[in-house]
Amino acid sequence: MVVTSGMSGxxxxxxxxxxxxxxxxxxxxxxxxxxxxxGCGTARPVGFVEGWFVYESFxxxxxxGELMRAAEQxxxxxxxxxxxxxxxxxxxxxxxxxxxxGFEVVDxxxxxxKRV
Numbered sequence: 001m002v003v004t005s006g007m008s009g010x011x012x013x014x015x016x017x018x019x020x021x022x023x024x025x026x027x028x029x030x031x032x033x034x035x036x037x038x039g040c041g042t043a044r045p046v047g048f049v050e051g052w053f054v055y056e057s058f059x060x061x062x063x064x065g066e067l068m069r070a071a072e073q074x075x076x077x078x079x080x081x082x083x084x085x086x087x088x089x090x091x092x093x094x095x096x097x098x099x100x101x102g103f104e105v106v107d108x109x110x111x112x113x114k115r116v
Contacts, residue, residue: 039106
């Protein structure tokens with residue numbers, strides 16, 4: 001894995017990339033700190049999964065879990081004790097993947113907009 005650290009606003013972030021034996025990119029996870037996240041404590045920043053992807057041809061090999069564990073380790077190194085993520089309400093595959101890795105649902109939202 002390769003870690004590319006940077007800044008997202010004023011809080012740190014990293015992109016962790018997974019490669020196969022031939023050097024082909026198999027997936028990535030982008031993790032950063034947020035000042036707060038739904039369902040998490042408010043006393044300290046929270047690690048947040050901004051993006052998580054594994055190419056379809058590499059799925060079901062544990063790569064997504066390995067990426068998430070690396071993101072968790074990065075989050076702990078930032079002093080966090082919680083990590084959060086989100087996904088679309090109709091993306092059942094992503095929801096199952098999150099739950100399989102120990103995430104729990106803390107909220108469901110419907111977002112609205114109106115042109116004025």
